[in-house]
Amino acid sequence: MPTPILISLDAMGGDHGPPVVVGGVRDYIRRHGGEGVRFLLHGDETAIAAEAARLRLDAQVFEIRHTDKVVAMDEKPAQAMRRGKGSSLWNALEAVKAGEAHAVVSAGNTGALMAISKLVLRMAAQGLERPAIVASWPTLRGVTAVLDVGANIDCDAEQLLEFAIMGEAFHAAVHGVDKPTIGLLNVGSEEMKGHEEVREAGRLLRANTLGLDYHGFVEGDDIAKGTVDVVVTDGFTGNIALKTAEGTARFISAILKEALTSGIQAKVGALIALPALKTMRSRIDPSAINGGPLLGLNGIVVKSHGGATAKGFGNAIRIAVDLARSDYMAKVSANLGRLDQMIQSAATPPPESVS
Amino acid sequence: MPTPILISLDAMGGDHGPPVVVGGVRDYIRRHGGEGVRFLLHGDETAIAAEAARLRLDAQVFEIRHTDKVVAMDEKPAQAMRRGKGSSLWNALEAVKAGEAHAVVSAGNTGALMAISKLVLRMAAQGLERPAIVASWPTLRGVTAVLDVGANIDCDAEQLLEFAIMGEAFHAAVHGVDKPTIGLLNVGSEEMKGHEEVREAGRLLRANTLGLDYHGFVEGDDIAKGTVDVVVTDGFTGNIALKTAEGTARFISAILKEALTSGIQAKVGALIALPALKTMRSRIDPSAINGGPLLGLNGIVVKSHGGATAKGFGNAIRIAVDLARSDYMAKVSANLGRLDQMIQSAATPPPESVS
Numbered sequence A, B: 001m002p003t004p005i006l007i008s009l010d011a012m013g014g015d016h017g018p019p020v021v022v023g024g025v026r027d028y029i030r031r032h033g034g035e036g037v038r039f040l041l042h043g044d045e046t047a048i049a050a051e052a053a054r055l056r057l058d059a060q061v062f063e064i065r066h067t068d069k070v071v072a073m074d075e076k077p078a079q080a081m082r083r084g085k086g087s088s089l090w091n092a093l094e095a096v097k098a099g100e101a102h103a104v105v106s107a108g109n110t111g112a113l114m115a116i117s118k119l120v121l122r123m124a125a126q127g128l129e130r131p132a133i134v135a136s137w138p139t140l141r142g143v144t145a146v147l148d149v150g151a152n153i154d155c156d157a158e159q160l161l162e163f164a165i166m167g168e169a170f171h172a173a174v175h176g177v178d179k180p181t182i183g184l185l186n187v188g189s190e191e192m193k194g195h196e197e198v199r200e201a202g203r204l205l206r207a208n209t210l211g212l213d214y215h216g217f218v219e220g221d222d223i224a225k226g227t228v229d230v231v232v233t234d235g236f237t238g239n240i241a242l243k244t245a246e247g248t249a250r251f252i253s254a255i256l257k258e259a260l261t262s263g264i265q266a267k268v269g270a271l272i273a274l275p276a277l278k279t280m281r282s283r284i285d286p287s288a289i290n291g292g293p294l295l296g297l298n299g300i301v302v303k304s305h306g307g308a309t310a311k312g313f314g315n316a317i318r319i320a321v322d323l324a325r326s327d328y329m330a331k332v333s334a335n336l337g338r339l340d341q342m343i344q345s346a347a348t349p350p351p352e353s354v355s
Helices: A018-032 A045-054 A077-083 A088-097 A110-121 A157-175 A196-207 A220-225 A235-260 A264-272 A274-283 A310-325 A328-347 B018-032 B045-054 B077-083 B088-097 B110-121 B157-175 B196-207 B220-225 B235-260 B264-272 B274-283 B310-325 B328-347
Strands: A005-010 A037-043 A062-066 A103-106 A132-139 A142-147 A181-185 A213-218 A230-232 A292-295 A300-303 B005-010 B037-043 B062-066 B103-106 B132-139 B142-147 B181-185 B213-218 B230-232 B292-295 B300-303
Touching (some): A005 A088, A018 A037, A018 A045, A037 A045, A037 A088, A045 A062, A077 A110, A088 A103, A110 A292, A132 A157, A132 A220, A132 A235, A142 A235, A157 A181, A157 A230, A157 A292, A181 A196, A196 A213, A220 A235, A264 A274, A264 B274, A274 B235, A274 B264, A300 A310, B005 B088, B005 B310, B018 B310, B037 B045, B045 B062, B077 B110, B088 B103, B088 B300, B103 B310, B110 B300, B132 B157, B132 B235, B142 B157, B142 B235, B157 B181, B157 B196, B157 B292, B157 B310, B157 B328, B181 B235, B220 B235, B235 B264, B264 B274, B300 B310
Parallel strands (some): A005 A037, A005 A103, A037 A062, A103 A300, A181 A213, B005 B037, B037 B062, B103 B300, B142 B230, B181 B213, B181 B230
Antiparallel strands (some): A132 A292, B132 B142, B132 B292, B292 B300
């Protein structure tokens, strides 16, 4: 891997554009040092340069690639694919395709990012219709990667295995865990539980041809317990689990806030306990876990939340840098090749039956 | 409906047996008055009578039906079906089958209760393989009924409509809401979102032949918001959503507790705010929402959590009484009949195509 790592940024994406993207670059450098990392900023040159000057960003660490064209946050994927060529989002991806940059980060429109990434970079995993989205889920034991959380609605056993391979490589690269453990999300831990797709995926993972550290089936409450490092599920179930958890967290925060402001005595207690409550909040701070990679593409693409702060965007950059520095792409490619062989040999009748 | 309402109880079910079941009867009478309600207690006469004496339960309100036989909490459903005849669980259900009692409450083994209920009472809904389980979900606006949360793994559009019909009648009976609103759980609100089964169910509900108040698709975070009164989903997704929410709630409680005991200052603050924190806890108190009916049977069956307290069991009794007193069974039966007609007329080719 050539030095320095070059990260391609869609500077116009997200709800805030250059202030958050350029601010994210500064935040990343502050926290992690800028050594060996440079940035390509795609978008309006004047706006980006003004922001870089205001934030006193070292001119050595970045280069601006001007374009007037922007994919709007509410643009439909089909329209973005037709009209998006030459936009900051498209150009950011093209820089990875051309081998110039090592990874892309964008806070833009998710649908458009998925569609244009697929068009420009192509899928590396045969079975996947669309890139898989990973959620980094705070747990009692750290962070668990959950995928897919929304892109691939109907998944067969092969797709679930592709998620397992990509999720394992992602978690190892970003969290420095040597051999992440993997669980399949299901309604119980016994072998006969769940629908056919998840049971078949379980059988294939137990056979262990791929060399993954497979723990078995896990249930919904195992996610927040941190029972495994990587939780694999289809995009329908994963999306509903993620949004249900977000809804539950918001519900509890709301009733906690209501309780702690319900009278003078409660308010006094809350004020005294405030530093501790703030520490608690930081454990579920969205900006500390911002940055969800789109997995399964021929290239590293990290999606930042559209409303992320500069600190949040800086975290998405960190994830892109960690992935680019690691052997993530090579590992995924090797394991997907082994999966292909496994599926093909399972489809070929064994010699005895043709003799 | 004859007076009094007779509730058939499996007195030996659950982790605690008679103390919780008889305690639940006392708790129900204390809170709601015992007028017009009597209880049949199935199980070990000596143990039940001792408990009733200890709790000074009025001999007028209950009758004991002795049996030595008990279905164990860890007994497999198939084994329970083979060997369970004459057990407290089986006899409690037989009393409803015979038309003697109006509803059953059991804190026993869920798998055995489902299997024996189906065997004794039979399914009323054609499409259902097993009874559907309803979760009463605390929300910002009260309580939302979510079903199925675990029994029917693969569901087609017809089954989802059966859940909508049963969930609506249940919510109306137990929460006194005249016309509960219904949402289908999905990954987005647009018509083209989700897999074929949920889209087809959405089309059928929008057509509104059943006269339900259909709101549209809802997402995971809509459950805790209380966007609709009844959330309909397949048993796989529903089970994972419910357990993910429980896991999230436990995770937040754990980090809140850790924060509030992290030092002297935090502890003092927590102590002062304690009454408010207790009020908050009562809003998510499991015993206040204990009691999940098994829907789709020819009879009212309410499952109590195996580890429920007497107060929790009393709440499950309240749900059984509310269902028995309402027009729930008649309404479900009428609507399932209309659904059958609708499905049959959809399956019959229209006259033009045969002319």
